[in-house]
Amino acid sequence: MTKYRINKTRFVDQTKTVSFTFDGKKYYGFEGDTLASALLSNGIHLVGRSFKYHRPRGIMSCGSEEPNAICQINDNTDLTEPNVRATEIELYEGLKASSQNCWPSLNFDIGGINNLISPFIPAGFYYKTFMWPKSFWKKIYEPLIRLSAGLGKSPTQPDPDIYDHKHEHCDVLVIGGGISGIISAKIAAKNNLKTILIEDKNILGGSTIYQNNKNFIIDNQKSNEWLMNEISELEKLDNLIIKTRTSLAAFHSYNYLLAKENISDHLPLDKKNGSIRQRLWKIRADKVIVAAGAIERPLIFNNNDRPGIILANSVKKYLDFYGVSTGLNNIIFTNNDSAYETAVSLFEKGISVKIVDIRKKSSSNIVKNAEDLGIKIYWNSSVVNTFGYKKIKSIEIMNLSEDGSNVTGNKHKIQCDCLSISGGWTPMVHMHTQSGGKLDFREIDQVFVPTEKSENHINVGSCNGDFELEELVKNTNNKVKKFLNINEDGFDKISVLCSKESEKKNIWLLPNTISESKTKSFIDFQNDSTAKDIKLALREGFKSIEHVKRYTTTGMATDQGKLSNMHALGIIADTAGVKMGTLGTTTFRPPFTPLTFGAIVGRSVGKFFDIVRKTSIHEWHVQNNAKFENVGQWKRPWYYPINNENLHEAVQRESKAARDSAGILDASTLGKIDIQGSDASEFLNRVYTNAWSKLGIGKCRYGLMLNEDGMVYDDGVTTRLGENHYLMTTTTGGAANVLSKLEDYLQTEWPELDVYLTSVTDHYSTASICGPNSKKILEKLFPNKDFSDETFPHMSYQDAIIDKIECRIMRISFTGELSYEINVESKYGKSLWKNCIAAGEEYKITPYGTETMHLLRAEKGFIIVGQDTDGTMTPIDLQMDWIVSKKKYDFIGKRSLYRSDTMREDRKQLVGLLTDDPNEILEEGAQIVSELDKKPVEMIGHVTSSYFSPNLNKSIALAVVKGGKKMNGQRLFVPMENKNINVTVSDFIFLDKENKRINA
Amino acid sequence: MFVINCPYCGERDQSEFSCGGEAHIVRPKQPTELSDDEWAEYLFMRKNIKGVQFERWNHAHGCRKWFNMVRDTSNDKIHAVYKMGEKPPVI
């Protein structure tokens, strides 16, 4: 046993030694230790440097509130994790931990220079200092700040661990496995309610489980022994799930809660392999009982941040739970009775202890107990300074004045190696407020307690402000019975004896004799904000607690101010002379403790991150070397390079082939909606801008769909399959939204229409063959069919059979070429495609991808919704007046086309652009100006599509330009980083303006 | 994450639904008769109440039906759900 492991407990197995390293040096602890207790057992307090001043900092607590002891775990491996609290991580064989925020080392830190210049780093320093000169920002300030900012190091490899999600429902969820949680869970489970009890530590029992003081007796047993029996009875109940190592992350409305279970974090590396690391529980509970406990407050005095200054109850836990003494010469500094339990416990183990108490007296049993043992108590005294750089060595105390606002008399110096501090307790109201609950301020002991209003959750125990054991047990019992509608249970006749606190005193910022500007009284230890920072913020005019918090960064570190928020509020209230209850608190947001990204995403990583949709022809594309692009969730062939062609070369070849002979495109991803019903024609009339009533059966028509604001929303060809039957196609990316929008109108605005919509996108596969030889290929595929223009004209459809498979042939054109689309049931898609390729071989049929399709469309000035439009373009802006019916009384978006704004002549309008140099290709998205030397430069439009057209042998572009309709022939400029490109506005139909190719 | 009682399916998790904004705004029958201001009122103007609000909801990942819901936006308490076309309840 080490010098500081002075006690044997049932919680740490001292027969099982565990080795670990800290900052590269090997140490030993035992099974059951946390990293923090193992370090302390080796006499190590110094574990990190503070964020701003790089002051040495030590372990300060034993739980999730820890501000200082944050470590990097398993550094330089793919399992590395930053910002892990040493107080929470369970020790395992081979654990490698290192301190953070220190350079070059924990013991010698260059950033510590900030401590010496700290009078010059006040609140808001970063905001104030780095404002000027402006030119310094990018090269000097930002790199400097980046070097010194941040806590740990992010892993550089993908997370190798497995995470899981689980959905659970229960009658009662109890949050917290301390004494009040155990009583609650037992009452619920014994009354046949399906109950879940979650506890973030590895064992149940909270702080009572190591409470062996004779002043706390339940049913004639010491409270820890009584609770031990309760737990073993609880574990026998079968409608109760107990989840230890499980912490509540969020408490949402309607009792929807997230809890994170650590499954293998505490296991040695060789045993973690392959097991799930963490599981996120998504729990919907009928009733929630919050028994989250309370956090001990520090005291705020000069130099209250030295290593060796630890919260008093944490000192007790290290002693009575882990068997570790945090020091051999202890002083306890307190404003309340609870720290006396620590003093008695230390004394009973033969460790030197003295008490400094800001109160004048206290006559409770526990204080008498300490006095009877002969423990020296300095009443009405306060610590005014501490000494010792890397570990506390001594303190100075003075007497408090009558009203506590000052210190008087002589300074008295006392040697020590550990200072335990206790400023009272703060109920953990985070869960309650997360769920929407409000708080009341209780003056007598200066705490915020939950306002009980919800029918669906209650708070019990110390998180409800019940700090005394007797009231805690009785109130919990009564409250839970009422909440769950239970008449009687085993806790009704329980007898509790406990020490009762009679004297209360609280001073948020303890007084000092030296001027405030020379003190460092830390409030937020992790973010290094001090009492004087808060006062400075108030002097500079900040009033709201939310603003003070952001300006001083108090409460904004990874501990979310668990230790600091109350003191910040108290000092603001005292300084501003207002009541604390009127200030309100800052907002507590989930998660309560940091949550790993792994736990949040669960199994939805890698190929499970999002659905990947592939057409039935996908395998062929892969085999034929296609490069793919994502369009929505679809994988679409982008281009098909041959012999190391790059994108440009492949697209030039594909585009030329499509116009010179034949090209084939997999068009299966286009959205397809089957529309049936006696009002189908009327419905189309209302949703498209053009007229549909007169479209003959077997005919196809292009349609443009607007939003109600008049902006182009989607486009596509719709075919009339029968009297009351249409097949609508939509853009690939817009399919789901179009269906939703149409359903919305049908269900809510026009329920009288007899129309039924069915998504059939996945039902059909489509091969689109275009080019002057496409007709010949179709004739080969369907030898019995007449493809003459008379019997099968452009914009019509016919049924056909290929290889006994029924198909629909639409003669419609994406590209302005003669083209046919063949649709078959998806399962026959690949065989259809192969047939088309075989039939087209003699014409060198060329598969092409989306890039060539865009180029071919741009040559013809066919817009691509989403590329040439951006939700601010009307059909008039696109010069598509021809498709907007003047005769129809109404359609979606019609009225908006006549708003003064949509009729402005200087709206951005679609134009063509030709570069002076036919080989110069504009960049899509490039800005367009009309005058180069005008300042500021007026941006009048931008390029939307731009290609080198192999069929025209020059560069072409589509653009939207203010007032562009009237600018034909005008010279404009596209300014780029190194040059200005001269362009001329042109017609946006670059090729075959007469549409001859469609019937070629 | 609240629980919504779809009038067609029953209680389901909020993640199955999408909100379609304020309810009981009827699309004008004769839009061409409206002034720009009147049309803009229909098109753009929506209340954003802190308190009881009448909303359209769609059971998007379920029966795909639209319905109306009365929700208190300050605490997410749902006072009523009712089908399209039904009279709004008095709250």
Ligand SMILES: [Zn+2]
């Ligand atoms: Zn439904």
